[in-house]
Amino acid sequence: MMTIVPAHLNEANDKLVLLDQTLLPVEEKFLELDKVEDIWEAIKKLRVRGAPAIGVAAGFGIYLAVKDFETDNFNEFEAFFLKNKKYLASSRPTAVNLFWALDRMTYRLQVEQNKSIKEIKEALLEESQKILVEDQAMGRKIGEYGLSLLQPGMGLLTHCNAGGLATSGFGTALAPMYLGHSKKYDFKVFADETRPLLQGSRLTTWELDQAGIDVTVITDNMASMVMKEGKIDAVLVGCDRVAANGDTANKIGTSGVAILAKEYGIPMYVLGPTSTIDLNTPTGNEIEIELREPEEIGNGFGRRTAPESVKAYNPAFDVTDAKYITAIITEKGVLYPPFTESIKKIFE
Amino acid sequence: MMTIVPAHLNEANDKLVLLDQTLLPVEEKFLELDKVEDIWEAIKKLRVRGAPAIGVAAGFGIYLAVKDFETDNFNEFEAFFLKNKKYLASSRPTAVNLFWALDRMTYRLQVEQNKSIKEIKEALLEESQKILVEDQAMGRKIGEYGLSLLQPGMGLLTHCNAGGLATSGFGTALAPMYLGHSKKYDFKVFADETRPLLQGSRLTTWELDQAGIDVTVITDNMASMVMKEGKIDAVLVGCDRVAANGDTANKIGTSGVAILAKEYGIPMYVLGPTSTIDLNTPTGNEIEIELREPEEIGNGFGRRTAPESVKAYNPAFDVTDAKYITAIITEKGVLYPPFTESIKKIFE
Numbered sequence: 001m002m003t004i005v006p007a008h009l010n011e012a013n014d015k016l017v018l019l020d021q022t023l024l025p026v027e028e029k030f031l032e033l034d035k036v037e038d039i040w041e042a043i044k045k046l047r048v049r050g051a052p053a054i055g056v057a058a059g060f061g062i063y064l065a066v067k068d069f070e071t072d073n074f075n076e077f078e079a080f081f082l083k084n085k086k087y088l089a090s091s092r093p094t095a096v097n098l099f100w101a102l103d104r105m106t107y108r109l110q111v112e113q114n115k116s117i118k119e120i121k122e123a124l125l126e127e128s129q130k131i132l133v134e135d136q137a138m139g140r141k142i143g144e145y146g147l148s149l150l151q152p153g154m155g156l157l158t159h160c161n162a163g164g165l166a167t168s169g170f171g172t173a174l175a176p177m178y179l180g181h182s183k184k185y186d187f188k189v190f191a192d193e194t195r196p197l198l199q200g201s202r203l204t205t206w207e208l209d210q211a212g213i214d215v216t217v218i219t220d221n222m223a224s225m226v227m228k229e230g231k232i233d234a235v236l237v238g239c240d241r242v243a244a245n246g247d248t249a250n251k252i253g254t255s256g257v258a259i260l261a262k263e264y265g266i267p268m269y270v271l272g273p274t275s276t277i278d279l280n281t282p283t284g285n286e287i288e289i290e291l292r293e294p295e296e297i298g299n300g301f302g303r304r305t306a307p308e309s310v311k312a313y314n315p316a317f318d319v320t321d322a323k324y325i326t327a328i329i330t331e332k333g334v335l336y337p338p339f340t341e342s343i344k345k346i347f348e
Numbered sequence: 349m350m351t352i353v354p355a356h357l358n359e360a361n362d363k364l365v366l367l368d369q370t371l372l373p374v375e376e377k378f379l380e381l382d383k384v385e386d387i388w389e390a391i392k393k394l395r396v397r398g399a400p401a402i403g404v405a406a407g408f409g410i411y412l413a414v415k416d417f418e419t420d421n422f423n424e425f426e427a428f429f430l431k432n433k434k435y436l437a438s439s440r441p442t443a444v445n446l447f448w449a450l451d452r453m454t455y456r457l458q459v460e461q462n463k464s465i466k467e468i469k470e471a472l473l474e475e476s477q478k479i480l481v482e483d484q485a486m487g488r489k490i491g492e493y494g495l496s497l498l499q500p501g502m503g504l505l506t507h508c509n510a511g512g513l514a515t516s517g518f519g520t521a522l523a524p525m526y527l528g529h530s531k532k533y534d535f536k537v538f539a540d541e542t543r544p545l546l547q548g549s550r551l552t553t554w555e556l557d558q559a560g561i562d563v564t565v566i567t568d569n570m571a572s573m574v575m576k577e578g579k580i581d582a583v584l585v586g587c588d589r590v591a592a593n594g595d596t597a598n599k600i601g602t603s604g605v606a607i608l609a610k611e612y613g614i615p616m617y618v619l620g621p622t623s624t625i626d627l628n629t630p631t632g633n634e635i636e637i638e639l640r641e642p643e644e645i646g647n648g649f650g651r652r653t654a655p656e657s658v659k660a661y662n663p664a665f666d667v668t669d670a671k672y673i674t675a676i677i678t679e680k681g682v683l684y685p686p687f688t689e690s691i692k693k694i695f696e
Contacts, residue, residue: 025655159569190661193645193653195543195567201646201654209658216659219543219645221507221568221601225666228603253569255576256608263607297541297565298549301649305541306549307373310557311564313538318573 004164004207007048007057008132009125014067016060020047021165025206036065036084043091043098050166051240052135052273054092055101059128061088062105067121074113077120081109101131132168138273139170141331146176146236146271149327149334152185154233157223157261159192160251161203162238162271172271173236174208176329181213189215190226194251196296196314220253227264235261239272239328246322246339247284252315258324267326274330277343284319292316352512352555355396355405356480357473362415364408368395369513373554384413384432391439391446398514399588400483400621402440403449407476409436410453415469422461425468429457449479480516486621487518489679494524494584494619497675497682500533502581505571505609507540508599509551510586510619520619521584522556524677529561537563538574542599544644544662568601575612583609587620587676594670594687595632600663606672615674622678625691632667640664 010017015032016039023029031047033039039061042048048057065084071077085102092098108127112120150156156177163174170178180187189208194200201217208215218226226232235257241249248254248270261268281287294312298305306312328335328343335342358365363380364387371377379395381387387409390396396405413432419425433450440446456475460468498504504525511522518526528535537556542548549565556563566574574580583605589597596602596618609616629635642660646653654660676683676691683690 025658026652192569193543195541195569198653201658205658206655209655216661217645217654218661219568219600221540221543221604222661222663222666224604224607225600225663226661228666252567252573256569256572256604259572259608259611260604263611297567301651301653303649304374305546305649306565307554307557310373310549310553313564313566313570313574315570315573318570318576 004210005168006050006053006165007060007168009060009128014064016057016064018042018048018057019165021049021203022047024202034064036061036087039064040088040091043088050161051097052167053165055097056132056135056168058088058098058101059105059131062102063124063128066124072117074117074120077117078109078113081106104131135167136169138331139167139172139175140179142172142271142273142329143170143175143179145331145334146269146329147179147185149267149269149329150176150180150185150187150234152180153187154185155188155190155231157190157192157226157232157235157257158204159200159220159237159254159257160194161199163204163207165203165207166238171238172273173238174204175271176236177208177213178211181211187213188231189213190232191215191217192220192223192253192257193217194253195220196300199251223257224260227260227266232264232266235266235268237270239270239276240317241281241287242270242272242277242328242343243281243283243287244277244279244340244343245283246325246328246337246343247287248320248322248325248328249284249287249289249317250320252318255318255320255324258320262324268324269327269329270320270325271329274332274346277330279343279347284321287319289318290316352558353516354398354401354513355408355516357408357476362412364405364412366390366396366405367513369397369551370395372550382412384409384435387412388436388439391436398509399445400515401513403445404480404483404516406436406446406449407453407479410450411472411476414472420465422465422468425465426457426461429454452479483515484517486679487515487520487523488527490520490619490621490677491518491523491527493679493682494617494677495527497615497617497677498524498528498533498535498582500528501535502533503536503538503579505538505540505574505580505583505605506552507548507568507585507602507605508542509547511552511555513551513555514586519586520621521586522552523619524584525556525561526559529559535561536579537561538580539563539565540568540571540601540605541565542601543568544648547599571605572608575608575614580612580614583614583616585618587618587624588665589629589635590618590620590625590676590691591629591631591635592625592627592688592691593631594673594676594685594691595635596668596670596673596676597632597635597637597665598668600666603666603668603672606668610672616672617675617677618668618673619677622680622694625678627691627695632669635667637666638664
């Protein structure tokens with residue numbers, strides 16, 4: 001089965017291999033990077049994107065940044081490590097997984113501080129590989145739990161890109177599609193193009209097509225029609241943050257898809273790792289929504305599509321009320337309503 | 349009050365003046381045409397679009413085509429007229445208003461057949477002007493009935509372009525906005541960009557902005573969020589065909605907006621002339637939906653946004669079930685459910 005690995009280490013030449021996602025779907029170009037400045041730039045410019053994939057790139061990035069630093073003194077090595085950590089962390093200041101991965105690498109450094117610098121470098125390499133492997137295992141578990149709710153031949157709708165390009169290998173929302181494909185489930189997938197940045201048409205269709213999965217792109221406003229025509233048996237989407245009551249922040253447009261699914265009697269599944277569930281956020285009302293530049297809407301394709309004098313409103317995410325969600329599928333199992341209880345239970 | 353007239357006759361030089369809508373919103377260029385070939389090309393290439401506006405252009409077009417034809421023989425004049433009629437009718441073979449306007453001009457020709465050719469030409473000019481004037485009056489009535497359902501300060505959502513660019517002057521869905529603006533209603537309008545052809549961001553925002561109306565463009569998938577945030581008090585859309593039971597075919601995405609409006613408790617108004625109601629179509633199930641080229645989705649901005657190998661599904665319209673429609677606003681009054689009865693009554 002083919003899966004996408006958006007970021008991995010080529011151990012033959014110690015280079016970080018990144019699929020440059022800014023060029024998709026027109027060009028499939030793999031970058032091989034070893035300079036920390038180039039890795040910083042790749043994260044900054046969204047050549048690698050998706051929270052888990054950014055974490056993987058950052059883990060390898062900090063390893064590559066320090067692996068050739070020559071010293072026998074731990075304090076000197078640590079100072080150099082922290083300088084590079086701070087630099088990499090500045091690439092995308094709001095990406096939680098970026099900090100999480102760099103903190104995890106720092107923790108490993110401190111655990112190993114009594115070993116030789118050579119041994120410490122080996123430990124850092126091992127830790128960065130573990131971040132990737134655990135990410136892949138998480139996707140596989142989500143895929144298995146998700147697939148248990150689906151039947152062969154189903155029509156599936158997804159929004160944005162929560163696939164192998166955003167994580168490593170299986171992704172989250174797309175994980176059951178990959179796993180089902182390997183078992184000849186013959187899904188028919190419909191991908192919302194996902195304006196304004198078109199992650200659905202640029203990335204989701206590309207990776208599903210690469211894997212040989214039957215995929216059709218539609219504009220976001222066609223979701224109602226394909227549902228009405230009976231083409232959709234289930235909706236599968238990822239998530240950026242899940243509140244303690246199940247309210248889910250995800251790419252703008254998800255809440256509309258969820259309401260349509262409910263109206264047409266189609267199950268709405270949210271897929272993501274338990275690390276996305278935030279018990280400190282009681283409901284969706286407490287989730288702050290990033291507002292992005294109006295230009296992404298009015299001038300998004302290198303061509304003006306709205307008059308310059310006209311305002312654009314550009315929230316990057318919306319919150320789907322828990323009442324529209326059929327189940328939340330995590331690497332630890334499937335959560336059903338009432339989510340306040342099922343979420344609490346999975347963290348016990 | 350400023351209104352848009354997308355097609356009118358400049359009587360000073362006998363030229364058809366068209367605002368070239370293919371260049372909006374980047375360039376505001378008025379074409380002055382008198383050759384029938386150029387008018388044919390302008391309709392074909394969507395420089396003038398929107399069913400009523402095409403009818404107006406065709407009325408003036410057939411007048412201009414025959415006005416300089418010199419003969420004293422009616423049969424000879426009629427033959428030349430019919431040849432040009434057939435030619436103009438071939439510009440957009442599915443545009444109902446194109447044929448309707450040309451048939452209306454032909455009927456007038458036949459009514460006047462015992463008059464001199466000079467008098468016939470004057471009658472044709474008068475008839476073509478009447479098509480424009482009646483179109484403007486229709487928009488004004490729809491605007492008045494629509495405005496009677498709205499309050500000052502309301503937030504209004506519209507989809508696609510059912511404005512002055514599609515008809516003459518007021519339009520249909522936008523008519524209450526223009527009329528309200530002249531009475532200082534201070535509406536806040538949100539315009540769905542309307543993928544794939546972006547009539548909302550290219551045309552609706554342009555004409556409302558020109559008129560000084562507060563307008564904000566959003567991507568289609570943001571409708572749910574602006575409704576949830578309380579920014580929308582009513583949805584106003586046009587219609588391409590209304591069935592005898594009130595089911596309404598309109599630009600793709602309208603049915604989704606209607607379902608969201610119902611879920612959020614927001615009134616959903618369909619605005620259009622009674623000529624759009626088709627008593628011979630019992631329900632929406634009998635309305636055939638035009639499927640357009642996949643390229644409009646995957647390559648719609650002069651740049652590939654989906655892999656060439658990936659399928660795209662591109663229905664131009666969808667059907668909104670009558671149960672999601674609060675009222676249908678026509679030039680003859682406001683129709684409420686049950687529509688089967690209110691529609692029958694208005695035609696009595």
